[in-house]
Each structure stands twice: as structure tokens, then as C-alpha cells.
Amino acid sequence: MADNTSFTIPLTISAGLHLGVIVILALGIDFSEKPEPTPQASAPAVQAVIVDQQKVAEQVERLKQQKLASERKEQERQAELERKAQQAKKAREREQEQIKRLETERKLKEVETQKANAAAKAAQLKEQQEKEKAQQAEAVRKQKEQERQAAEAAAKKAAEKRKAEEAAAAKAAAERKQKEEAERKRKAEAEARAQQEREMAEALAAEQAALSQTRNRQVLSEVSKYKAMIMATIQRNLLIDESMRGKSCRVFIRLAHDGFVTASQTLDGDPVVCRAAKAAINKAGRLPVSSDANVYSQLKEINLTVSPEFN
Known part of the structure; x- marks a missing residue:
């Protein structure tokens, strides 16, 4: 019973120490100071506690080193952020200077543009006036040209009409003459054919008469x-x-x-x-x-x- 008690106590102490280490690490407590002496237990229990304390110390040391490394990384990250912030600030300053310079140039160009626009407007007005005068002159010229073309078209139309009437009359006369010639030719051909037929009929009659005369002789x-x-x-x-x-x-x-x-x-x-x-x-x-x-x-x-x- 006594042995069980002697082992239970060190185990309880070890578990408590581990839990304490975890809490201390979570809270960031520094272990640089030596722990106050604790009441001594029996020899086996004390030996177990010493071994556990060494392990805990080693674990604590590792955790401290990890924390220090994490802090260094955080410091480096913060330094990098600061450096980038400085760079961004300088970039913003350069940008502001560029904006000011561009604004100055814009204003100068705007003044020049206004002057150029005014000059262009004056030139455009002059050009418009000259264009209107030219348009008026062109309108007068076109009106006269249209009147001339209309007169020529009327004369041409009248000439074409007269020419068409003369051509139609000539065509009608030619057709009439052609018809008369065709009719004359037809009558002449008919008369010639009738004459030929009469002659053939007379020849045939003469032939038949001759045949009749010679038929008895059968020659x-x-x-x-x-x-x-x-x-x-x-x-x-x-x-x-x-x-x-x-x-x-x-x-x-x-x-x-x-x-x-x-x-x-x-x-x-x-x-x-x-x-x-x-x-x-x-x-x-x-x-x-x-x-x-x-x-x-x-x-x-x-x-x-x-x-x-x-x-």
C-alpha cells in the first residue's frame, strides 16, 4: 500500500508539472529564475521528479527557442512591412509630384488649346463666309446652266420629234412603195405563170392532137x-x-x-x-x-x- 502511494505521488507531480508547463508557455512566463524548492518526498519519488523536471526543462527550452524564432520572424516581417510602407510612401510622393507636373502641363496645354481653338474658330468663320459666297456663286451658275440645259433639251426633243416624224413618214412611204412593188411583182409573176400555163395547155393540146392523129398508126x-x-x-x-x-x-x-x-x-x-x-x-x-x-x-x-x- 505504501509502495502504491510512493509511485502515485511522483506521477501526480509529473502530470501537474506537464500541465503547468503548457499553461506557462501559453501565458509566456519566463523560466529564467530557479524554482523554489519543494518539500522532499521519499527517495524514489524524488528521483522521478528530478528526471521529469529535466525533461520539462528541456521541453521548456525548446519552446523558448521556438518562441524566439517566431518573434524574430515576426520582427523581420514587421521590418519588411515597414520597408514596403516606406517604398509605397515614396512611390505615392513621386506619383503626387508626377500628378502636379502633369496638371501644370495640362493647364499649359489647355491655354494653348484655347488659343488654337480661337484661331481655328476665326479661320473657320472666315472659311465659312468664303464658302457661302462660293456657294451663292455656284448656285447662280447652276441655275444658268440648268436653264441652258433645259433650253437645249427642249430644242433637242423638238428636233428628235421632227426627225422621228420624218423617219416615220419615210418608212411609211418605203413600206408603201415596197408593198406596191411586191404587188406589181406578184401580178407580173401571176401573169407570167398564167401565160406559161396557157402555153403549156396549148402545147399539151397540140401534143394530144398529134397523139390522136398518130394513135391509129400506133407510132x-x-x-x-x-x-x-x-x-x-x-x-x-x-x-x-x-x-x-x-x-x-x-x-x-x-x-x-x-x-x-x-x-x-x-x-x-x-x-x-x-x-x-x-x-x-x-x-x-x-x-x-x-x-x-x-x-x-x-x-x-x-x-x-x-x-x-x-x-
Whole structure:
């Protein structure tokens, strides 16, 4: 029981000392003075207390050194802040001087600007007055120019109108003359065509008369013979009815060397007979033709009068 008490006391003292060190460090108490002697305990307890005191002293010393280092750092920080504050102060002073200098320069420039503005305003006023005079003179010139142009435009318009009227009259006269010439030419061509047709009709009548005279003798020239053969071929392929009786159609036929019909055209005559004749020629396709070159030269392009034959 006594041993337990002897160990409990030193432990209690050690715990108290640690707690005290923490409080002292928190409060910043200086341990430079030696602690007052404490009542001695038993030998083992005293030995334990001595050991703990040494550890505490070492801990306290470390804490003191840390505190001193922290204080030095704080002093250095404060010194750095002071140095920066001085620099900022000097910078502000230089800035104020710069502001004063710039303000002085600004005022001088403002005075110069005012003088320049006044001079510019006077020059502008003079320029404006001269410009107004020039504008007035230009307005007068433009007015006269507009009047001149209007007069020229009116004269030009009148001349163009007169020229257009003359051109229209000349064109109308030319068109009238052209129409008259075309009509005269048309009539002349019609008369020439009618004369040619009359002559062809007379020749055909004479040919038919000659053929009639020679038919009994049955002597036909080659041309007449092939014309008769061509007409016979057309008559064989001709579709007729009573409405065609006594009517005829003149046709033009172009033949190849072998008698192939390369072209056919109705010239004049009864429309019904002409359509039937054209159909008969196309139906035949190939007509009799002589192999003799001289005969063929008279047969390659021929005009025939087709008259439907009724039995």
C-alpha cells in the first residue's frame, strides 16, 4: 500500500508539472529564475521528479527557442512591412509630384488649346463666309446652266420629234412603195405563170392532137410512149368517183434512173382529183422510165395532167 502511494505521488507531480508547463508557455512566463524548492518526498519519488523536471526543462527550452524564432520572424516581417510602407510612401510622393507636373502641363496645354481653338474658330468663320459666297456663286451658275440645259433639251426633243416624224413618214412611204412593188411583182409573176400555163395547155393540146392523129398508126416516140405508160400506171392506181368526172389536176413528178419517184407535187386543178392523183403516184412508187439517157433526160422531171377515166 505504501509502495502504491510512493509511485502515485511522483506521477501526480509529473502530470501537474506537464500541465503547468503548457499553461506557462501559453501565458509566456519566463523560466529564467530557479524554482523554489519543494518539500522532499521519499527517495524514489524524488528521483522521478528530478528526471521529469529535466525533461520539462528541456521541453521548456525548446519552446523558448521556438518562441524566439517566431518573434524574430515576426520582427523581420514587421521590418519588411515597414520597408514596403516606406517604398509605397515614396512611390505615392513621386506619383503626387508626377500628378502636379502633369496638371501644370495640362493647364499649359489647355491655354494653348484655347488659343488654337480661337484661331481655328476665326479661320473657320472666315472659311465659312468664303464658302457661302462660293456657294451663292455656284448656285447662280447652276441655275444658268440648268436653264441652258433645259433650253437645249427642249430644242433637242423638238428636233428628235421632227426627225422621228420624218423617219416615220419615210418608212411609211418605203413600206408603201415596197408593198406596191411586191404587188406589181406578184401580178407580173401571176401573169407570167398564167401565160406559161396557157402555153403549156396549148402545147399539151397540140401534143394530144398529134397523139390522136398518130394513135391509129400506133407510132409513138419513146418520150410519148413512156409518158403514156406513166399516165397508165397512175390511172391504174387512181381511186375515182363520180364527183371527179370532167375534172383534172396538173402534177409535177421527179424520177430516178430506175423510175423511183423521188418527188411529186400538185400544181393546180380540182382538189379532190389532186389528192387522188398524189395518192396514186405514191402508191405506185416506181413508174416506167427508159434506160436511154436522152429519153430519161426528158422524163426525169415531167408535168402531167391527170383526168380520171370512166368506162
